[in-house]
Each structure stands twice: as C-alpha cells, then as structure tokens.
Amino acid sequence: MSERIGRPAGLKFTKIEKRFGALYALRRLDLEVQPGECVALTGRNGSGKTTLLRVAAQLTRPTRGELSFPGLQPAEAPAIGYVSHAIMLYEELTAEENLRLFARLLGIPEPTKRIEALLEATNLTNRANSLVRTFSRGMKQRLAIARALLHQPGVLLLDEPATGLDTESAAWLTNTVRGLRDEGRTIVMSVHGESALSQLATRAARLDAGALVADTRSGATFQSVFGMGSV
Amino acid sequence: MRLFANTAALVAKELQTEFRSRELLTTTLVFVLIVIVLFSFTFDPSVSESRRFGPGLLWLAFLFSASLMLQPCFLKERSNDTLSALRLSVGDPFAIFLAKFVSNTCLLLLTQVLLLPIFAVLYNVKVFPVFPKLLLVFLLGSIGVSVTGTALSAVSSQARMRELLLPLLLLPLLVPILISSTEATAALLAEQPALRRDWLGILTAFDVVFLTALWLFGEYLLEE
Numbered sequence: 126m127s128e129r130i131g132r133p134a135g136l137k138f139t140k141i142e143k144r145f146g147a148l149y150a151l152r153r154l155d156l157e158v159q160p161g162e163c164v165a166l167t168g169r170n171g172s173g174k175t176t177l178l179r180v181a182a183q184l185t186r187p188t189r190g191e192l193s194f195p196g197l198q199p200a201e202a203p204a205i206g207y208v209s210h211a212i213m214l215y216e217e218l219t220a221e222e223n224l225r226l227f228a229r230l231l232g233i234p235e236p237t238k239r240i241e242a243l244l245e246a247t248n249l250t251n252r253a254n255s256l257v258r259t260f261s262r263g264m265k266q267r268l269a270i271a272r273a274l275l276h277q278p279g280v281l282l283l284d285e286p287a288t289g290l291d292t293e294s295a296a297w298l299t300n301t302v303r304g305l306r307d308e309g310r311t312i313v314m315s316v317h318g319e320s321a322l323s324q325l326a327t328r329a330a331r332l333d334a335g336a337l338v339a340d341t342r343s344g345a346t347f348q349s350v351f352g353m354g355s356v
Numbered sequence: 357m358r359l360f361a362n363t364a365a366l367v368a369k370e371l372q373t374e375f376r377s378r379e380l381l382t383t384t385l386v387f388v389l390i391v392i393v394l395f396s397f398t399f400d401p402s403v404s405e406s407r408r409f410g411p412g413l414l415w416l417a418f419l420f421s422a423s424l425m426l427q428p429c430f431l432k433e434r435s436n437d438t439l440s441a442l443r444l445s446v447g448d449p450f451a452i453f454l455a456k457f458v459s460n461t462c463l464l465l466l467t468q469v470l471l472l473p474i475f476a477v478l479y480n481v482k483v484f485p486v487f488p489k490l491l492l493v494f495l496l497g498s499i500g501v502s503v504t505g506t507a508l509s510a511v512s513s514q515a516r517m518r519e520l521l522l523p524l525l526l527l528p529l530l531v532p533i534l535i536s537s538t539e540a541t542a543a544l545l546a547e548q549p550a551l552r553r554d555w556l557g558i559l560t561a562f563d564v565v566f567l568t569a570l571w572l573f574g575e576y577l578l579e580e
Contacts, residue, residue, distance in 0.1 A: 184440050186579055207444055211437035217373045229365040230445035232358060272441065 133160040133279035133311045134194040134203045136181055141190035143176050143335075150176040152335040153190070158328075160196045160279075163302075163312040165326035173335040174315035175210070178282045181313060182207045194280075206278035208286050212265045213272065216258035220249055220268050223257060224275060231276045243271040248297070263294030270301060281305060283314035287322055298322065359454070362446045366455030367462075374463065380428070384421040384467050389474065391417040396478040406479035411541035414475055415534055419501065422464055423523045426505035429456055430513035443578060453506055453574045457567075460502040461495075468494045486544045489551050493544065496559035497537035503566045504529050510577040532562055 136158040143151040151173045158164050166174045179185040180192060182205055194203045207213075214223050221240060228236035244250045247267040257265060266286065273281065283302070287295050299321045306312055306325055316323040323329070331339040374380055395413050399405070433439035442452050472490070476483040483490060505526055512521040540555040 179440075182440075182444060184443060205444060207440070209437055209440065211435075211440075213437050213441035215369070215373065215438055216436065217376055218369070222372075226365060226369050227441065227445050230362050230442070232361070232447075 132197065132201075132204070133309055134196045135160045135162070135311060136280065136313065137191075137193045137195050138177070138180070139191045139193070141177075141180060141187045141192065143173075143180060143185065144188045149335050151180070151187070154332075154335070154337050156330065156337055156340070157195070158311060158313060160311050161309045162328055163306045163326050164314070164328045164330055165323045166313060166315040166330050166332060167317070167323070168315075168332035172332040174332055175284055176335075177332065178207070178209075178284050178313065178315060181205075181280075182282050203280055204276055204278040206273035206276070206281045207284075208266075208269050208273045208282070209284045210288060212257075212269045214257050214265065214269060217256060219254050219256055220244065220260075221253040223268065224272060227272050228275055233276055236275075239275060243274060246301075247271045262289040263291055266290055266294065267297065270298070274305075278310070280311045281313070283312065285315050285317065287316075287320065295321070299325065358447045359451050362448070362451035363454045363458065366442070366446075366451060367458050370455060370459035371462065374459070380425050381463055381467070384425045384463070385470060387421045387424060388417045388467060388471050391420070392471065392475055392478060401479060403480050406481050407542065407545050407547070410475070410479045410481055411545060412538045415497070415538045415541065418464070418468060418497070419527065419530055419534060421467065422460075422501045422505055423526055425463060425467075426460060426502075426509045426526070427512075427519065427522050429460065429506060429509040431509070431518065434513055439578065449575045449578050450571055452578070453510070453570055456509075457502050457506045457570070460506055461498050464498040464502060465494060468498065481545050483545070486549045489544050489549075490541065492551075493537060493540045493556070493559070496556060496563060497533055497540075499563045500533040500537075500559060500566065501530060503563060503570055504533075507566070507570050507574070507577060510574075532558060536562070 138154055138156045141151050141154045142149070154177065166177065168174055176185060180187050183192070184207075197203055215226070218226065221244070224240045224243065225236060228240060233239055241250070244253050247270065249264060249268060249271070252260070252264065257268065260268065266289070270286070286302075287298055290298060302312065302314070302322060303325050314322065314326070328342045329339070330337060392413065401409065430439065433442070443449060446452060469491070472483055475481070508522055508525045508529070512518045512525065515521050536555040536558040540552050540559070543550045543552040543555070
C-alpha cells in the first residue's frame with residue numbers, strides 16, 4: 126500500500142450547524158484539522174460525532190456554516206476515504222467484485238494491482254471470490270477499510286471503526302491506522318473512550334450535544350478528554 | 357465520459373446482483389402472471405372483448421408490478437449504506453439514477469416480453485404480426501414508468517411509511533403513461549392494427565420531461 130497517496134488536505138469547519146427538524150445535531154461548531162493530523166473525536170452517543178464525519182465526507186449538507194479543505198486548490202475535490210458503522214459494501218457481490226466496482230467508479234487506472242495489494246494487506250486474498258454476506262464482522266470491516274483506501278485518499282474519516290471487532294481484528298485495525306497516520310494522511314476518527322486506537326491520535330476533541338467542549342493536542346488534558354463523558 | 361463509464365459499471369452491478377438473486381424478476385413475473393390468468397378465468401373474454409379490455413388490463417398489471425419492482429430500488433442501498441459509498445465514488449450523482457433507471461427499464465421490458473406470449477394465448481389476440489411495434493410501445497411506456505419510479509423510490513426510501521408512499525405517489529403520476537400506453541397497445545391489437553403516433557408522442561414527451569427533471573434535480577433527492 127505504498128503507492129502515490131492523495132494530497133492530505135486539512136478540514137476546516139466554520140460555524141457548522143446541522144438541524145434535523147427541531148433537533149440540533151451540531152451547534153455552531155468551529156474546528157480546524159491540519160493536513161496530516163490524526164484526530165480522535167469522542168463524546169456520548171448522540172453527541173454529533175457521526176453527523177460531523179458525514180458533513181466532512183460531504184454526505185450531509187450543513188444547515189448553516191461552511192466546510193473547506195485547506196491545502197487544496199479551490200476547485201480541487203478532496204480524495205476522502207470514509208468508513209462508517211455500516212459496511213458500505215454489497216453483500217451479494219464477492220470481495221473482489223466489490224473492490225472492482227468501486228475502483229471502476231473512482232476511475233482507478235490498473236485496478237487489478239491495487240485490488241490485489243489491498244486484499245493482501247487486509248488478509249482477504251484467500252476469500253477474494255467469496256460473497257461478502259458469508260464474511261464475519263471483522264472480515265467485512267477489513268474489506269470496508271480496503272474499499273475506503275482504494276483511491277489512496279489523503280483524508281480518512283473513520284466512524285467507530287472498531288465496533289464489533291474481536292481482539293485480533295481490533296489489533297489489525299490499530300496497526301493499519303498507525304501505518305496510515307505515519308504515511309501522512311489526515312485522519313479523523315470517532316472513538317468511544319480510551320483504547321489502543323485512540324492512543325494513535327495526535328489530537329483529541331470531545332463533542333457534547335453537538336458542541337465542541339474540549340480540544341487538545343497534548344498534556345494531561347489529552348487523556349482526560351477520553352475519560353470525560355465517554356461511554 | 358466518466359458519467360457513462362460510471363453508469364455502465366453500475367448497470368452491470370444492478371443486473372449482476374439481480375440475476376444472481378432473481379428476487380425482483382421472479383416476484384414481478386409471478387405477479388403479472390397471476391393477474392392476467394385470474395382475469396382471463398374470471399371474465400372468459402371473447403376476441404372483441406379482449407381487444408377492448410386486454411391492453412388496459414395488461415398495462416395495469418405492469419404498473420402494479422412495476423411499483424413492486426421499484427420499491428427496493430433505493431431501499432436496498434440503505435441497509436448497508438452503500439448509497440453513501442456510491443455518492444463518495446461517482447463524479448456525478450446522476451450516474452446512480454441513470455444506472456437504476458436503465459436497469460429497471462431492462463427488467464420491466466424483459467417481464468413484458470416474457471409475458472406477452474402468455475397474454476396472447478389466454479386472451480386470444482394476435483401479437484406476433486405487430487411485435488416490433490408493440491416492443492416500441494413497451495419500451496416508451498417502460499422508460500416512463502422507470503424514470504418516474506426511480507425518482508420516487510429515492511424519495512420514499514427516506515420516508516417513514518415508505519412501503520405505502522411509493523405506490524401512493526407513483527400510480528397517480530403514471531396516469532398519462534397508463535392512458536397513452538393502453539391506447540397505443542389497443543390500436544396495435546385492433547382488427548386493423550395501427551401505430552398511433554399521437555399516443556407515442558405523448559409517451560415520448562413524458563419520458564423526456566421526467567428524464568430531464570431527474571437530471572436537473574436528482575442530486576437533491578439523494579441528500580439526507
């Protein structure tokens with residue numbers, strides 16, 4: 126997985142507000158993530174982590190405020206890899222067919238090499254031709270991460286990527302995220318409490334009721350961000 | 357060009373998954389078959405009655421079966437959030453609609469072609485001398501049904517009463533398609549078969565208007 130990586134853009138949320146009817150999911154949130162930073166988002170269930178990540182992925186339009194990508198030209202579209210709670214894969218297709226489909230959609234030249242490399246990196250080469258619906262939760266999650274990395278995105282958004290993973294798969298995930306961070310990609314991941322994954326972060330931010338209540342890069346407060354109010 | 361490349365990849369995916377599971381095609385075929393067989397036994401129509409009522413019955417059956425076929429069109433993309441994966445991967449979201457529309461049209465057309473011989477036998481009407489012209493009517497009608505149904509399926513998949521909402525929105529909107537297709541089919545099955553260009557014109561206009569609307573506003577239908 127050491128091919129050309131998409132330019133690592135930053136993420137700048139300016140007074141972002143997202144409402145679903147009367148419910149505020151995000152309240153005038155300001156946050157600037159530098160290119161190459163690894164940010165752990167924490168907070169209770171319903172605090173707005175998923176909404177913030179979906180706004181960052183441009184899957185949800187904010188009600189108010191602005192999202193920009195520092196480090197990119199104004200007309201340049203960011204290469205974003207997104208892993209959500211859902212696997213975002215077709216269960217009635219095989220692992221290889223899924224990756225080939227998304228590689229075609231993304232316009233990746235010579236997709237076969239890339240797909241083989243990703244299947245190998247995710248230890249799924251021997252199950253490449255199996256239907257995804259026959260996979261365990263851990264295998265599905267590994268394939269979901271492979272799909273998100275197909276186009277070598279400079280920005281990675283991971284929404285509770287360790288959910289439902291056994292110890293072995295969680296360890297694999299931690300090593301993979303560490304490798305991606307060390308390659309210089311911008312990573313924003315939502316995590317629950319302190320874990321091996323959250324320890325990879327170079328910055329921690331905590332949301333509460335859609336508002337940013339803590340944001341720190343180092344020191345004693347860094348660990349406390351995971352402790353306070355996390356479930 | 358990327359729009360067409362993405363559309364081609366997605367059409368291939370849609371047809372591959374459908375022919376692998378055969379869920380939609382089987383359900384639709386069986387539904388239309390039941391309707392035309394039941395009506396045939398209930399009324400035991402004469403040749404003249406078949407020419408008069410057969411086309412309407414056939415198109416009604418197609419419309420109801422289409423609402424069954426179109427229901428899971430976007431719903432199945434929500435279970436694993438594959439719709440988000442598609443939106444992140446395609447350059448133009450219209451590719452998602454175009455692919456759904458093309459695959460739905462193909463499946464609907466296939467249903468119609470497979471059931472036409474059974475309809476011809478049960479209702480004692482001669483369809484084979486006018487088959488190419490019938491195919492044109494079926495194609496224009498299917499395009500209209502698919503383009504409207506695909507758009508409304510995207511809307512209804514986000515709603516709470518989604519199973520009820522699609523037929524409620526779709527069937528009234530398809531009245532012009534139902535009338536035009538039925539009249540054009542009836543003219544072809546008449547004693548003196550004729551291709552009614554006026555009804556074909558209405559079908560074409562409907563198709564063009566709704567396809568253009570989908571192209572212009574489709575992106576908004578995918579937003580959360």
